[in-house]
Amino acid sequence: MMAPLRVLELYSGIGGMHCGLNESGIPGEVVAAVDVNTTANEVYKFNFPTTPLWPKSIEGITLKELDALCFDMILMSPPCQPFTRIGLQGDISDPRAKSFLYILDILPRLQKTPSYILLENVKGFESSEAREALISTLQKCGYTYQEFLLSPTCLGIPNSRLRYFLIAKLQNEPFSFQTTSQILDEFPSSISVGPDCTGTDYCLGGDSQATMDQNLSSHPCGTNALPDKTLLYKLETAEELKRKQIQNNDSSVHMLKDFLEENIEMSDYFLPPKSLLRYALILDIVKPTSRRSTCFTKGYGHYVEGTGSVLQTATDVEIDSVYKTLDSLTEEKKLEKLSSLKMRYFTPREIANLHGFPADFGFPGKTSIKQQYRLLGNSLNVHMVSNLITILLQSH
Template sequence: MARPLRVLELYSGIGGMHCGLTESGVAAEVVAAVDVNTIANEVYKYNFPYTPLWPKSIEGLSLKELDALSFDMILMSPPCQPFTRIGLQGDISDPRTKSFLYVLDVLPRLKKQPAYILLENVKGFETSEAREALIRTLEKGGYAYQEFLLSPTCLGIPNSRLRYFLIAKLQKEPFAFPTTSKILEEFPSQCPGSKRIIHCSESNPQARVEQKYSSCPLSGTDCDPEKTVLYKLETAVELQRKQTQDNDSSVRMLQDFLEGNVEEMSQYFLPPKSLLRYALILDIVKPTCRRSTCFTKGYGHYVEGTGSVLQTATDVEIDTVYKSLDLLTEEEKLAKLSSLKMRYFTPREISNLHGFPATFGFPEEVTKKQRYRLLGNSLNVHIVSCLISTLLQSP
């Protein structure tokens, strides 16, 4: 019987890669997890108490220490801030890229080259100089590789979280599918465990317009984008895109991922100040919807652009609440908006959408704000699992 794969988990965070490895069913052992985030490390230790966790910087790993681990696979999710589309895009000049460049420098100098590599990052990494440095290192080291841009919607999960992934293996062991220099936006058809093989790309939302009313509710029938009058700060094309997503029966409903202890949800309801200030930019979904926007690290603390909010009053139509909203007094506005009973998704619900198992949890001392921040920096476990299975599959 072959020995378990020895896996090095860099930038381990709260353990999303580790969960994906476990879900894949591959016989493997994480011989070391490395991260400098003290709160993330507490969560990691809570869930993986027997895994050696090194609370140190990547640059602090000596070549001798790495050689001693004799690992077969690297799983890593380097800092994404240097590559985000809304950030400064400092790329390799950003100090946060230093550790990743160190990994690329030390990789060819290892006594034993790891046979497998999986990397995750934000969309935008694929056009970076850091990515070019990665590809040069892989090609010089004799690796075959495949790049992807994938979102959980590919697997029927109602959450948009488009991310860059790369899988690589030493060329002596070919992939089970034909590789291409093109960045794939779908899983290979041979992907083990993939229930849905569909196109994964997500078009960027068009710029919002200052129109505020609509005769077409989110839950209504098809609308003509040229004729629709909007009640929120979104284009008619955006509205129609949301309706199309909600009508895609191959994606599960959000209700499958929600917690049942409704009586404990009061702390998650949007406060009056947020309702009044951000009413026109909220992305509102119902339990029966088949979509939600990407949850970021600011979710639960900031409102704009950080993730969807859940309308729990399912018997209230959103268009009746928003119609002529700006003609009302502040008190009347608040009464109408409150009737929707909108709340944030809980950390457990976001964990469910990310694919973390039911056994995954947080230490009690980790605050709600910290949980949102950690989850916003994490990844989708199911995608990682599928990619690991694809990486290790024989032709």
């Protein structure tokens, strides 16, 4: 039996990496978690009260302090803002990338080179100067590595959250699969993944799900893609609607109802009238029986546009019958029609479920709903981390 790994968790947030380590079943102890976000740290301490939490900047940690930890693994999710596609893309010139560059500077100087590294970031990181610096440092330190662009849909989870991942290990311990310089958009075919993977070739056939998530409408569906009388309600293209239909018909993905809370006060989460009227045409609407939802961001529940799907709870009302008459209605009647769908936000617990956080994961009582949405929007998918840790520790 292997000795427990000593794990350093950088940019620890609310503990998604820690949860992934626990789920993987790999014996390990987080010897230090580091983050500067006060609210996130409160949530982390609430869930992992015995883990040493360092509420300080990474640049403020000395080489001596890091050497004293004698860690075997680094788990990290550096700030994504320098690399996100909708941001300024400042890359390494962005002040928020400073701490990551510090890690790359200090890694070759550690007395004990950690055996394993797992990094997560947004799509866009793979084409950044920061990524080039990372790869250069890993090669200098004697690591082999594999990069991925993966979405939880590959594990049968009905939520699109395409992210960049990198796993690396020292060259004296080979991977259990053939690595490649290409960025993989699926788990290695020789690897058994779980807990939600169906065990089929879902992750491996045709166009991978990650590719589908990456490209909302990457190619035309053709003239026969949709029946002539299909109603394109809202501001959707035929390609977008076709993509959603394909996802909803994929039985290898769970239905959203498997992740929903029971006995909640739904009225607390209904979209307010102003939001219904203003954003009706751009809402991404799903039902409990849907097998898809869009990526939830930190603005969910506060902003509407592009922050995540909303749930239609009046499942006996046909959405087409509501939308096809909106243009001809008065504002009052329009609101009445839209309200009949009983659309609500997903609760923080439901988003946590989709992210793979365990049932006993919670928030301190003083954490507001808005803060919970923000923290979850900045977090990652626990199941993805768990599977990648398992792959990282496997060997021939």
